[in-house]
Amino acid sequence: MTIRFIAASQLPTPWATFTMHGFEDEATGKDHIALTLGDVTGDVPVLGRVHSECLTGDALFSMRCDCGYQLQEALKRIAEEGRGVLFYLRQEGRGIGLLNKIRAYHLQDQGADTVEANEQLGFGADMRRYDLCVPMLNHLGITSLRLMTNNPRKVDALTRDGVNVVERLPITTGLNPHNEQYLATKAGKLGHMMALDDFTQASDVDIERKG
Numbered sequence: 001m002t003i004r005f006i007a008a009s010q011l012p013t014p015w016a017t018f019t020m021h022g023f024e025d026e027a028t029g030k031d032h033i034a035l036t037l038g039d040v041t042g043d044v045p046v047l048g049r050v051h052s053e054c055l056t057g058d059a060l061f062s063m064r065c066d067c068g069y070q071l072q073e074a075l076k077r078i079a080e081e082g083r084g085v086l087f088y089l090r091q092e093g094r095g096i097g098l099l100n101k102i103r104a105y106h107l108q109d110q111g112a113d114t115v116e117a118n119e120q121l122g123f124g125a126d127m128r129r130y131d132l133c134v135p136m137l138n139h140l141g142i143t144s145l146r147l148m149t150n151n152p153r154k155v156d157a158l159t160r161d162g163v164n165v166v167e168r169l170p171i172t173t174g175l176n177p178h179n180e181q182y183l184a185t186k187a188g189k190l191g192h193m194m195a196l197d198d199f200t201q202a203s204d205v206d207i208e209r210k211g
């Protein structure tokens with residue numbers, strides 16, 4: 001795996017002006033991004049989010065999942081802290097790609113849950129990998145993370161890859177009638193550590209989006 005830094009620029013958002021670092025994964029041809037705020041070098045653990053691409057949730061306002069809400073919440077929390085990093089990894093659809101995710105959604109429309117749909121298409125439930133974060137973390141001078149995630153398998157995978165995750169912070173936002181079953185499946189079958197009672201409702205987030 002060769003991850004190559006290409007360029008950095010400013011990225012103003014409603015929450016803060018981040019620095020956007022672009023990387024190229026030479027093996028896959030995929031582009032990955034890290035957004036940083038403040039000085040992320042040094043020994044003090046950095047508030048972080050390792051976010052996997054979800055075009056439908058992140059860009060098209062889909063309410064089928066919680067991705068867009070989590071993305072917004074993570075940027076907001078980093079801005080409030082004044083320091084942090086968000087990795088935007090181009091592994092759409094838990095690694096199966098956008099078109100296969102649409103195939104999986106089609107099966108889910110007919111009754112399959114998110115895990116069964118992947119399996120019916122011949123994929124594992126979660127095909128993502130996180131080792132590409134290591135060269136990006138090294139490039140940015142980040143030595144340890146306080147990671148916003150509900151996914152203990154993400155923490156385990158990053159730890160196995162050599163990333164120092166010192167704390168896991170829940171990120172439970174965006175519950176709505178369209179994703180309630182999906183979130184229940186994530187908790188029940190994929191091991192996400194979250195209870196639906198912990199979630200803020202999507203309507204709360206919508207107000208922020210308009211603001």
Ligand SMILES: Nc1nc2c(ncn2[C@@H]2O[C@H](COP(=O)(O)OP(=O)(O)OP(=O)(O)O)[C@@H](O)[C@H]2O)c(=O)[nH]1
Pocket residue numbers: 050051052053054055065066067070091092093094095096101104105114118148149150151154186192
């Ligand atoms: N194959 C498939 N991928 C999905 C589906 N819904 C969301 N995704 C993808 O799942 C990824 C996000 O994973 P999640 O399981 O929501 O969350 P996570 O990153 O494991 O855990 P958190 O850190 O707690 O958000 C993104 O790449 C989405 O495109 C689905 O029904 N099927």
Ligand SMILES: [Zn+2]
Pocket residue numbers: 054056057058065066067068
């Ligand atoms: Zn999503």
